[in-house]
Amino acid sequence: MKSSHYLVHIKDQHLKKRKSISVDKKKAIVVTSVVVMLALIISLVCWLVMKKARRDAGFNNQASDEEKLELPIFDMITIAVATNQFSHTNKIGEGGFGSVYKGQLSSGKDIAVKRLSMSSKQGVDEFKNEVILIAKLQHRNLVRLLGCCIHGEERMLVYEYMPNGSLDSFIFGVEKKSKSFTWSTRLNIIVGIARGVLYLHQDSRLRIIHRDLKASNVLLDSEMNPKISDFGLARAFGHDQSSTKIERVVGTYGYMSPEYAIDGLFSMKSDVFSFGVIILEIMSGKRNRMFHHSDHDLNLLGHAWNLWTEGRVSELLDPMMEGSFPMSKVLRCIQVGLLCVQKCPEDRPTMSSVFLMLVSDNAILPQPKQPGFYTERSSIITHDQSLLKSSPSINEVTMTCLAAR
Missing domain, CATH: 1.10.510.10 (Transferase(Phosphotransferase) domain 1)
Incomplete structure (x- = not known):
C-alpha cells in the first residue's frame, strides 16, 4: 500500500516536472522571439539611418569602395561668410542646377559656389554625378573642383573662380x-x-x-x-x-x-x-x-x-x-x-x-x-x-x- 502510494507520488512529481519544463520552454521561445524581433528592428533602424546619412552626403548609394572620394568639405558658416550670406550682389549665374555665387575665403582666395536649388530633384542627381566625376579629373582646360558643402538639405559645390566669366x-x-x-x-x-x-x-x-x-x-x-x-x-x-x-x-x-x-x-x-x-x-x-x-x-x-x-x-x-x-x-x-x-x-x-x-x-x-x-x-x-x-x-x-x- 505504501509502495503504491509512493509510486503515485513519484508520478505526480514527474508530471509537475514535465509541466515546468514545458512552461520554461515556452518562456524561452517567447523571450528568444522578442530578442530576435528587437534585433531586427534595431538593424532596420541602423540601416535606414546609414542610408539617410549616405544620401545626405550627396554620393551615390551604390558607389564602390573605389569611388569613395577624399574631397575637402567646407562648413556652411565659411561659405555663407565668403558669399556675403549669398547676397544678390554676389550672384554671378543661374541654371537648371541652381544659382552660382562669387565668394572669397579668409585666405583671400576667390571661389565660385554652385548652390543646389532645394526644389530641384534633378539637381540632387546632378550634384552626386558632378562630385563623383569631376573630383577624379585633372586638366588645365577643365574647371577645378575645390570641395563641397553639405548642411542639412543644402548642397553646394565650390570651384575655382573664373574672372572672365563664361x-x-x-x-x-x-x-x-x-x-x-x-x-x-x-x-x-x-x-x-x-x-x-x-x-x-x-x-x-x-x-x-x-x-x-x-x-x-x-x-x-x-x-x-x-x-x-x-x-x-x-x-x-x-x-x-x-x-x-x-x-x-x-x-x-x-x-x-x-x-x-x-x-x-x-x-x-x-x-x-x-x-x-x-x-x-x-x-x-x-x-x-x-x-x-x-x-x-x-x-x-x-x-x-x-x-x-x-x-x-x-x-x-x-x-x-x-x-x-x-x-x-x-x-x-x-x-x-x-x-x-x-x-x-x-x-x-x-x-x-x-x-x-x-x-x-x-x-x-x-x-x-x-x-x-x-x-x-x-x-x-x-x-x-x-x-x-x-x-x-x-x-x-x-x-x-x-x-x-
Whole structure:
C-alpha cells in the first residue's frame, strides 16, 4: 500500500516536472522571439539611418569602395561668410542646377559656389554625378573642383573662380565690345576646348561624355584660357563602350546632336557635334538657337552650310573680330566646325582628329556633308520654340519638331 502510494507520488512529481519544463520552454521561445524581433528592428533602424546619412552626403548609394572620394568639405558658416550670406550682389549665374555665387575665403582666395536649388530633384542627381566625376579629373582646360558643402538639405559645390566669366558673354554679350576678342584669342579658346574634350574622351582615367557642352558651360580664366564646367549631365563609359541609349533626353536646344535629340542615342560623337556648334558660334558671333536671317529661315548651321556650298563662307565671320587674321586659317577653322556638325555620327571626326586639324596645317580636311537639323523652321516650329526661350539652360526634351533654334 505504501509502495503504491509512493509510486503515485513519484508520478505526480514527474508530471509537475514535465509541466515546468514545458512552461520554461515556452518562456524561452517567447523571450528568444522578442530578442530576435528587437534585433531586427534595431538593424532596420541602423540601416535606414546609414542610408539617410549616405544620401545626405550627396554620393551615390551604390558607389564602390573605389569611388569613395577624399574631397575637402567646407562648413556652411565659411561659405555663407565668403558669399556675403549669398547676397544678390554676389550672384554671378543661374541654371537648371541652381544659382552660382562669387565668394572669397579668409585666405583671400576667390571661389565660385554652385548652390543646389532645394526644389530641384534633378539637381540632387546632378550634384552626386558632378562630385563623383569631376573630383577624379585633372586638366588645365577643365574647371577645378575645390570641395563641397553639405548642411542639412543644402548642397553646394565650390570651384575655382573664373574672372572672365563664361564664353557666351564674350561671343554674344557686351563683354566682347569692352575687351579684345581677336582671332588669336578665339582660336586659343577653340583649341583649349578641343584639348579638354579630348582629355575627357581619351586621356582621362574614365571615358567621359559631357552631354551638355555649350558656350555658357565654358569658363574663361584671367588670361582667357577656356575651362569646361558643369558635369551634372556627364556620363562615364568603359573604354570598350562607345555609345548608349537612354529614355530621358536632357540637354540644351541648339547644341544637341540629331541622334541624341531624336532617339536618345549619345556617344562621343554627340560631344563632337556640340563642339562644332561652339566653333561656328565663336567664328560668327551668332547664337545657333536664336539665329535669324532676312533671306531665309535657317538656323546658324544651315546658314553656314549654304555659305559653304556657295563659296561665300567668309561672310559668316563676326564683323567685330579684331586685328588682322590669315583668311586661309579662319576658313579652315570654319570647315572643322562644319565637319563636326555633320548629320550622321559616323561622318563626324573623332576629337583626336579634330584637335590635329586645328593645330596642324598639314592635316588633310575632307569636304563636309550636310549638317544635322538642316531644315527651315515652319511657323509652327518657330512658335513652339519661342515659348521655350525663357526655359532653363538644361531642358528635358520630348522633340516632335526637329529643328534646332
